[in-house]
Amino acid sequence: MSHIHIDIEHVSFGYETNQNVLNDITFTAHENESIGIIGANGMGKSTLLKLLVGLELPTKGSIYVEEIPVIREMLPKVREKIGYVFQDSESQLFMNTVKEDIAFAPRNYGLPEEEVQAHVQRAMERTHIQHLKDKSIYKLSGGEKKQVAIATILAMTPDIILMDEPTVGLDPQNRRNLIKILNEFNHLKLIASHDLDMVYDTCNRVILIADGQIAADGIPQKILTDKELLECNHLELPLRFQA
Amino acid sequence: MSKLSGAYYEIHHMEQLANEDQWVNRIHPLVKLVITVLYIMTVVSVHKYNLARILILGVYPIAMFILGEISFADSIRRVRLILPLVCIVGIFNPFFDRQVIAHIGNIAITTGMISMVTLILKGVYTVFATYILVATTTIEKICYAMRLVHIPGILVTQILLTYRYISVLLKEANTIMQAYLLRAPHQKGVQMKVWGSLVGQLLLRSIDRADNVYASMTLRGYHGEFCYARQKKCSGKDYAYLLLWVAVFGILRYII
Numbered sequence: 001m002s003h004i005h006i007d008i009e010h011v012s013f014g015y016e017t018n019q020n021v022l023n024d025i026t027f028t029a030h031e032n033e034s035i036g037i038i039g040a041n042g043m044g045k046s047t048l049l050k051l052l053v054g055l056e057l058p059t060k061g062s063i064y065v066e067e068i069p070v071i072r073e074m075l076p077k078v079r080e081k082i083g084y085v086f087q088d089s090e091s092q093l094f095m096n097t098v099k100e101d102i103a104f105a106p107r108n109y110g111l112p113e114e115e116v117q118a119h120v121q122r123a124m125e126r127t128h129i130q131h132l133k134d135k136s137i138y139k140l141s142g143g144e145k146k147q148v149a150i151a152t153i154l155a156m157t158p159d160i161i162l163m164d165e166p167t168v169g170l171d172p173q174n175r176r177n178l179i180k181i182l183n184e185f186n187h188l189k190l191i192a193s194h195d196l197d198m199v200y201d202t203c204n205r206v207i208l209i210a211d212g213q214i215a216a217d218g219i220p221q222k223i224l225t226d227k228e229l230l231e232c233n234h235l236e237l238p239l240r241f242q243a
Numbered sequence: 244m245s246k247l248s249g250a251y252y253e254i255h256h257m258e259q260l261a262n263e264d265q266w267v268n269r270i271h272p273l274v275k276l277v278i279t280v281l282y283i284m285t286v287v288s289v290h291k292y293n294l295a296r297i298l299i300l301g302v303y304p305i306a307m308f309i310l311g312e313i314s315f316a317d318s319i320r321r322v323r324l325i326l327p328l329v330c331i332v333g334i335f336n337p338f339f340d341r342q343v344i345a346h347i348g349n350i351a352i353t354t355g356m357i358s359m360v361t362l363i364l365k366g367v368y369t370v371f372a373t374y375i376l377v378a379t380t381t382i383e384k385i386c387y388a389m390r391l392v393h394i395p396g397i398l399v400t401q402i403l404l405t406y407r408y409i410s411v412l413l414k415e416a417n418t419i420m421q422a423y424l425l426r427a428p429h430q431k432g433v434q435m436k437v438w439g440s441l442v443g444q445l446l447l448r449s450i451d452r453a454d455n456v457y458a459s460m461t462l463r464g465y466h467g468e469f470c471y472a473r474q475k476k477c478s479g480k481d482y483a484y485l486l487l488w489v490a491v492f493g494i495l496r497y498i499i
Contacts, residue, residue: 055458076466084462091455094407096258096381103472108464113473134262138255138410156463 004031004066004159004188006052011061012212013044013051021047023212024061029160029188036199036220037192039209040234045192046087048209049162052190053084066159080109083153087164089145093137098129098148101137105156123155127181143174150181160188167195196238200224208233247417253321254410260313261381267311271481272384272474273391278488279376285492286368291358297365299495303488304371313378322370329366333359382406387471396468403469408453415448 006029014020021044029035037045050056051063054075063070065078086092095101102123106116124130127147132140140148146166153161166182167175175198182189182202193199199206199220206223208216210233216223223229227237236242261268282303289297308315319326340355376385386399419441423433433441 053462055462075461076464079462079464082462086455086459088455091452092459094456094459096383097262100383100472104460104465104470105463107470107472108466110470116472136255136259136262152463 005029006066006160006188006190007064008052009062009064011051011058011063013047013056013058013060015047020059020212022051022058022209025209025212025214026061027207027214027217029190031188032186033205034182034189034203035191036196036203036206037190037209038194038196038199038206038223038235039215043209043233044212045209046164049084049164049190049192052162053082054078055084080156081158082160082162083156083158085146085149085153085161085163085166087168089142089149092149092152093140093145096136098132098135098137098140098151099124101148102151102155105152109156119155119157123151126154126184127151128177142169143171143177146170146174146178147181150178154185158187160190161185163189163191163193165193165195166191167193167198194235196224196230196235197240200238200240208235245417245420247413247420251410251413251417254413257321257378258381260378261384265311265379267307267379270379270484271477272380272388274477274481274485275376275380276385276388276392278485279372281489281492282372283369285496286365286372288496289361289365291361292354294357294361294364296496296499297361297368299499300368300492301364302491302495304368304375307375308371311375311379313375318371318374318378322374325370326367329370330363332366333362336362383471384474386469387474390471400467400469407456408449411452411456412445412449415452416445419445419448 008025008027008029011022011025012020013022021042025048037048039045047056051058052065052070054070054072057070057072065081068074068077068081070078093101095104099120102120103116106119111119121130124133127150129144129147129151132144132148135144137145137148146169150163150166163182166178170178175195179198179201182191189202191199191203203220206216206218206220207214208223208229215233216226216229224238225241227241230237282300286297286300289300307313308318336359337353337355340353340358342354343351344354344357345352380388382403386403389399389402390396420433423437423441424430427434
């Protein structure tokens with residue numbers, strides 16, 4: 001098995017007892033895969049991502065990130081491997097300036113200051129935001145905030161990236177830029193989104209979640225062109241396939 | 244602009260000010276912190292009837308406003324809510340301390356009046372000294388300096404996060420107020436009967452936002468101790484600046 005992978009084994013989770021959001025989810029995500037998690041509102045896409053980084057812990061089943069179990073004691077190790085980009089980028093950014101925010105994680109991991117700066121520089125280059133370096137977080141536009149949020153994650157040099165609705169609130173150009181950035185990231189990605197066109201452009205595997213279970217798992221060319229399957233699950237064909 | 248969004252932008256304006264590339268911003272944060280504390284101690288230590296000395300000690304804020312190119316008008320506007328509180332401190336002195344020490348025309352000058360003015364000036368100087376520190380040093384640098392003098396990490400982190408959460412709270416409060424006012428266009432202010440639910444909503448939403456911020460921090464390796472950017476070591480200029488002000492405070496306090 002490749003070094004970078006996530007194993008999800010019979011995972012169930014509910015915010016309230018006897019009301020599971022996710023039911024018996026099992027799948028493995030491998031290195032170089034880019035997985036689109038799709039599904040209607042409230043089907044548990046974001047919850048699944050939160051389980052993978054231990055923001056919530058499964059009520060049943062187990063999750064392994066590169067053989068490390070996602071349990072409370074192992075969370076610091078798990079979180080070194082995974083970068084999680086929130087749906088609301090604003091919550092993710094809390095330092096004063098862009099460069100300070102990007103430097104937050106490398107500093108926490110105890111890197112020497114020269115290395116911290118090198119990580120910051122590389123992350124900014126990869127997300128094309130060098131010009132925002134000294135800008136205040138509060139003066140960024142929605143698209144810039146999203147790019148900075150991704151840079152804060154890239155600065156951690158994670159093996160795996162999780163993204164929750166990355167294109168929400170982006171204008172077409174920023175959306176296109178984001179797709180380009182995502183395609184440049186070669187490790188394992190899991191992207192929860194309603195934007196099926198973006199999923200088609202960035203993912204080589206799609207998992208459809210419905211009623212807390214995996215309703216379909218396969219390549220985008222198969223799942224995202226299956227009109228009946230998508231409509232049954234309150235979704236629609238990507239715009240490019242609509243007449 | 245509403246008062247809430249005004250307050251929100253004021254905080255960010257202060258942060259911008261602290262981030263400027265002026266000479267005073269480049270001084271080591273520890274030096275600025277020490278000078279501020281020394282100044283406050285010097286001011287506080289002056290006897291309540293020693294009005295002349297307290298007037299002379301105004302040199303520090305005046306010099307800093309001029310040399311640091313900090314807008315005095317802006318600073319008055321920003322501390323306008325604190326200044327009346329500071330003034331209240333000594334307002335009853337003239338009623339209790341009535342010993343006449345001089346006359347100006349027909350007006351008798353009492354020790355109570357002198358001590359009131361002294362107390363007010365002490366408060367005003369202290370507020371301005373703190374304002375000068377905050378206007379020229381980012382909160383992260385102030386906290387870094389506090390850690391250098393071994394103030395407990397837990398306390399410093401509390402200060403830093405409280406400062407950060409003020410923005411979160413203001414933004415949420417502003418969103419709630421805007422949503423309310425847009426749906427109550429003919430009302431002046433908020434109706435009494437909805438205050439409870441508005442405040443409850445504000446609490447829940449700010450807890451939610453704070454939770455997200457905290458989750459984002461822990462996901463990026465935060466483990467209870469803030470890791471500050473290592474600042475350059477104190478240079479000769481920093482030491483000279485410190486010695487200069489220590490000497491000035493010493494002279495103003497004990498010699499003149």
